[in-house]
Amino acid sequence: TRSTRPQRLLRAVQQKAIKGDPQSVISAIDYFCRHSEWAMNVGDEKGSILDSVVCEVCPTTALELGTYCGYSTVRIARLLPPGTKLITLEFNPAFAAVARQVIEYAGLQNKVCLVEGASGDLIPKMCQMFGIKTFDFVFIDHWKDRYLPDIKLLEECQLLRKGSILLADNVICPGTPEYLEYVRNSPHYESKYFKSHLEYTKVEDGLEKSVFLG
Numbered sequence: 001t002r003s004t005r006p007q008r009l010l011r012a013v014q015q016k017a018i019k020g021d022p023q024s025v026i027s028a029i030d031y032f033c034r035h036s037e038w039a040m041n042v043g044d045e046k047g048s049i050l051d052s053v054v055c056e057v058c059p060t061t062a063l064e065l066g067t068y069c070g071y072s073t074v075r076i077a078r079l080l081p082p083g084t085k086l087i088t089l090e091f092n093p094a095f096a097a098v099a100r101q102v103i104e105y106a107g108l109q110n111k112v113c114l115v116e117g118a119s120g121d122l123i124p125k126m127c128q129m130f131g132i133k134t135f136d137f138v139f140i141d142h143w144k145d146r147y148l149p150d151i152k153l154l155e156e157c158q159l160l161r162k163g164s165i166l167l168a169d170n171v172i173c174p175g176t177p178e179y180l181e182y183v184r185n186s187p188h189y190e191s192k193y194f195k196s197h198l199e200y201t202k203v204e205d206g207l208e209k210s211v212f213l214g
C-alpha cells in the first residue's frame with residue numbers, strides 16, 4: 001500500500017538529518033516540503049517568528065495544540081531550558097506515531113510529552129494529568145474552527161495567568177476570523193499581528209500573538 005505523506009516526511013528526516021541534531025531535522029523537513037511535497041508545518045519563515053517568541057517568553061510550561069509530524073514541536077522544544085516540558089496534543093494516531101519518531105530522532109523526547117487525543121477532552125485534564133496550574137505559552141495550530149472554543153476552555157479551566165502568551169498560526173490563511181475578532185476586541189487580551197507567508201508559499205499569512213491580561 002502507498003505510503004502516507006507523514007511517512008515520506010519521516011523517511012526524509014531519517015535519510016537527511018543527523019540523529020540528535022534538532023536543527024538538521026528542521027532543515028530536512030523544510031527541504032522536503034519545499035522541493036518534494038508541501039505539508040502543513042508552520043515552516044521556516046513563520047518558524048523563525050515562533051522561535052523568537054519562545055525565546056522571549058522562556059516558558060517553564062508550554063502547550064501545543066496540533067502536533068502533526070512534530071516539526072513545530074521540535075522547533076519549540078529545542079529552545080526550552082532543561083527541566084521544562086512541552087505538552088503537545090494530537091488526535092490523529094497515524095500523525096502522532098510519525099511525530100513521536102521525528103521528536104525522538106531530534107533527541108528531544110525528554111522535553112516533550114505528546115498526548116494522543118482531542119484538545120477539547122484533554123485541556124480540562126491538564127491539571128490532573130501533569131499537575132499543571134497555568135501555561136506560560138500556548139502555540140495554537142490545530143483545526144481552525146477549534147481556536148476560539150479552545151482558548152475559552154483554557155480560560156474556564158484557569159490554565160491562563162496574567163501574562164500567558166498565546167501564539168496562533170494561520171490567522172490569515174486558511175484564516176481564523178472568529179478567533180481574531182475575539183482576541184483583538186476582548187478586554188482580557190492584548191494582541192499583535194506578525195505578517196508572514198503561508199508555509200513554503202508566497203501567499204500572505206501570519207501569526208497572532210496575544211497576551212492574557214487576567
Ligand SMILES: C[S@@+](CC[C@H](N)C(=O)[O-])C[C@H]1O[C@@H](n2cnc3c(N)ncnc32)[C@H](O)[C@@H]1O
Nearest residue numbers: 041042066068071072090091118119141142143
Ligand atoms: C497544521 S497541523 C499541525 C502542524 C504543526 N503544529 C507544525 O507546525 O508542525 C494540525 C494538526 O492538528 C490536529 N488536530 C486538529 N484538531 C485537533 C484537536 N481538536 N485536538 C487535537 N489535535 C487536533 C490534526 O490532526 C493535525 O495533525
Ligand SMILES: O=C(c1ccccc1)c1ccc(O)c(O)c1[N+](=O)[O-]
Nearest residue numbers: 040041042141142143144169170174
Ligand atoms: O487547514 C489547512 C489546510 C487546508 C487545506 C489543505 C491543506 C491544509 C492548514 C493549512 C496551513 C496550516 O499551517 C495549517 O495549520 C492548516 N491546518 O490544517 O491546520
Ligand SMILES: [Mg+2]
Nearest residue numbers: 042141169170
Ligand atoms: Mg498551521
